[in-house]
Amino acid sequence: MELSTQKLIHTFGALADLGQEIAGRGDFTEMVRTSMHLLLGTLALRRGAVAECVESELRSVASWGVTDQIFKELSISCEEKQEFHTGQVSDFLISSSPGSSNFVNRYRQKFAQEEIALILPMIVRDEITGVVLLGRKASGEEFSPDDFETVHAMVRHIGVGIHTHRLLEQVAERAEENRRLYEELRTIYRATVRSFAAAIDAKDKYTQGHSERVGRYSEIIAREMGWSEDEVEGIQIAGYLHDVGKLVVDRDIINAPYNINAKESSELNRHPAAGYEILAPINHPYADIPLMAKYHHERLDGRGYPEGLRDEQIPIGAKIVSLADSFDAMTTDRPYRRRRSFEDVVRDLRENSGTQFDGKVVAAFARALLKEVKGESKERRITKMLGKDYLQDENVAMLLADLITDLTAVGSAARSYK
Amino acid sequence: MDKPSGLLVRSHCVGTTAVVYASDYLNKLTGERIERECRRQLNCGCRALVIDFSDTKLVNSIGISILLGIIDVAEKNGAKIAFSDVNSQTVQLFEMLGLTRHVVLAKDEREALLTLSGFETTPIVH
Ligand SMILES: [Fe+2]
Numbered sequence: 323m324e325l326s327t328q329k330l331i332h333t334f335g336a337l338a339d340l341g342q343e344i345a346g347r348g349d350f351t352e353m354v355r356t357s358m359h360l361l362l363g364t365l366a367l368r369r370g371a372v373a374e375c376v377e378s379e380l381r382s383v384a385s386w387g388v389t390d391q392i393f394k395e396l397s398i399s400c401e402e403k404q405e406f407h408t409g410q411v412s413d414f415l416i417s418s419s420p421g422s423s424n425f426v427n428r429y430r431q432k433f434a435q436e437e438i439a440l441i442l443p444m445i446v447r448d449e450i451t452g453v454v455l456l457g458r459k460a461s462g463e464e465f466s467p468d469d470f471e472t473v474h475a476m477v478r479h480i481g482v483g484i485h486t487h488r489l490l491e492q493v494a495e496r497a498e499e500n501r502r503l504y505e506e507l508r509t510i511y512r513a514t515v516r517s518f519a520a521a522i523d524a525k526d527k528y529t530q531g532h533s534e535r536v537g538r539y540s541e542i543i544a545r546e547m548g549w550s551e552d553e554v555e556g557i558q559i560a561g562y563l564h565d566v567g568k569l570v571v572d573r574d575i576i577n578a579p580y581n582i583n584a585k586e587s588s589e590l591n592r593h594p595a596a597g598y599e600i601l602a603p604i605n606h607p608y609a610d611i612p613l614m615a616k617y618h619h620e621r622l623d624g625r626g627y628p629e630g631l632r633d634e635q636i637p638i639g640a641k642i643v644s645l646a647d648s649f650d651a652m653t654t655d656r657p658y659r660r661r662r663s664f665e666d667v668v669r670d671l672r673e674n675s676g677t678q679f680d681g682k683v684v685a686a687f688a689r690a691l692l693k694e695v696k697g698e699s700k701e702r703r704i705t706k707m708l709g710k711d712y713l714q715d716e717n718v719a720m721l722l723a724d725l726i727t728d729l730t731a732v733g734s735a736a737r738s739y740k
Numbered sequence: 741m742d743k744p745s746g747l748l749v750r751s752h753c754v755g756t757t758a759v760v761y762a763s764d765y766l767n768k769l770t771g772e773r774i775e776r777e778c779r780r781q782l783n784c785g786c787r788a789l790v791i792d793f794s795d796t797k798l799v800n801s802i803g804i805s806i807l808l809g810i811i812d813v814a815e816k817n818g819a820k821i822a823f824s825d826v827n828s829q830t831v832q833l834f835e836m837l838g839l840t841r842h843v844v845l846a847k848d849e850r851e852a853l854l855t856l857s858g859f860e861t862t863p864i865v866h
Contacts, residue, residue: 325836332833336801356769356802363801366837368808386805387812460808461838 333472336364340476344483353487355384357480361454362386364476365469369437369457372480375403375450383484388436388455395432398425403450406443411470414441440465442473444481451481508607512559519562522569526576528657532650535707537561539646539687540639542703546686547642556608557639563611564618564643567597594619595628614639618647623677633680641680645687648679653708664713668721675729685729692722749777757788757856759849762796762803771806778810782817789814790852794825804837811842820844824852 340360343353354372362370369387373380375398382393402425405413413423416433426433426441433441437457444452454477459465465473519533526532540561544554568576571593575586582590598616606612617640620626622633652667662670671688675681693699695718705713715721750761758781765771778789791810793799799807814821822844826834834840846852 328832328836332801332836339801352769355772359769359802359805361801361805362808363804363806366804366808366839368812386809459838460811460842462841463838 333364336360337476340479344479344486347490350487350491351383354480354484357476357483358384358386358454361473361476361480362456364472365465366460367439367457368460371455372444372452372484373455374452374484380453383452387457388438392432392436396429398450398453403443406445406450407448411440411442411474415439415465416441440473442477444477444484446481446485451485454480511607515559515562518566522563522565525568525573528577529654532654533562533565535650535654536564536643536646538703538707539649540642542690543642543646543683543687544639546690547683552608556606556611557614557642559606559608560611560614560639561643561646563597563601564615564647565593565597566600566615567593567595569600570596591619591627610637610639613637614643616640618643620644621678622680626678636680638680638683641683645679645683649687653712661712664715664718665721668725672725672728681729685726688722688725688729692719692726695719695722749774751777751781753781753786754853755857756786757790757853758782758786759790759792759853761792761794762799764795764797766796766803766806767798767800768802771803772809775806775809775813779813782813782819786819788820788822788856790822790824790846790849790856792824792849792852793827793830794848796830797827799830799833804833804839807839811839815842820856822846822852822856824849 340357343356343360346353358370358372361367369385371385371388371393372383373393373396374383375381378397378399380393380396380398382390402423405423405425409423413421414426415421416426416430416439418434420427420430433455436455438455439458440456442454442456443450444454454473456473459469516534519537522533523530537558538561541554541558544557549557571590572586575582575590594616598612601612601615604612614637616628617626617631617636620629620631620636620640621644622636622641624630624632649667649671652662652670653664655661671679671684675684690699691704694702694705695713750763752759758778760774760777760781762771762774766774774791778791781789789810791807796803811821821842823834824846825848826845831840831845834843834845844852844855846855
């Protein structure tokens, strides 16, 4: 093979590799190191280094045969950076006599000690982003005009590569910062929601902790139904806020629901729609929270309020909150009655599945509770909320298993109801 | 890029000469570890280096740069260096780029060891 052809192939191969390396999304330092080796190997330069300009400092990104110490001693002023724009390549060849570059003149001795022969700038959009230091050729020959052209092209590529990587890094940093801010906002939002829930429950002296428990039950059911973590978080919030409309209902009516007239009753029944009015203008980080509050008193048979929606018209989230709400009402003491036995509650759930409750939702809740009872789930969250004495009956597991079986069997019957 | 783990540079010592195998990863950033291995051998008292190319089909620009680093380390340590079992295409490349000004080329590892022993001041102990 002719020498010139071989040289061409060698250079061409290096340029192709350099393109690949710079376009790749690999590790930044590895990218620069590999690029540096490609540059040095193309002309068989004995040593070299790539440094970024950080204001007047030069920071080594990759070096080969050059001590990093030299960069600690180098600095470059704005005027000296300008020299690279106006000067000739020959001005940046390290020779024994002073040339026109102040930067080269200042460090001539150091460069000579490190056996640096040529300095080239990395220029991106007219800005000097760094410099490349190059050693002599292994052949001992001087740089030819062709060599200058080759190294110039490669250094330009490396400069753009470094610049692009730095931009991507900045973008990634911004994204991380945004994520952190967003997370912080969510935390604040959740804290606000919980204090909201506390305020709602405080208004009704007999239902302390009700909203919080409805939030947790809803979350447990949704998770059991295979919802994503984000959706699960959303429904927990909806549970916390489902009764927010009570904040605009007269306190006396709320505190005496067992002894109110028709007018007062319709006032109380206003709370889901009022809740919707409160929640709708808020830009929640989760979907459908206002609707879940609005429809948590709807029933599958259409006898609920405020709109008398039927089964498939009711959002699944509202069905979950509805069950959580009723379950907590049945399993907590009220001033006018004691809480119901677990057996009684299970009977109620079975009887009202398909008319008041969605059987699929009830079955999911029963499955979650059964897992706790059997010790199959890590935490016993429902059990804890119910209190340690409540599930003492040894039939609990059987009651739940039967309920699940029945609901799965009547799934088709419930559908035919529509 | 290869993961660094599990990539060991193959080498052995014959007297005060270290034989290091260039293998295929000379042409990647991982090739830097060949230079480190040479440096280690020289620090351990080796006075000469043989880089064996029997497993190396071709050498690219990265490989050239890494080999120049090895030559540099050897020269700074006053050690002689030979390349053995280099194929003809690569020999041409080394000649074109001037690497042959700094190293001895040998047919194989044996010849390289023999040649280098001529330079050695201390006798080879087998
Ligand atoms: Fe309610």
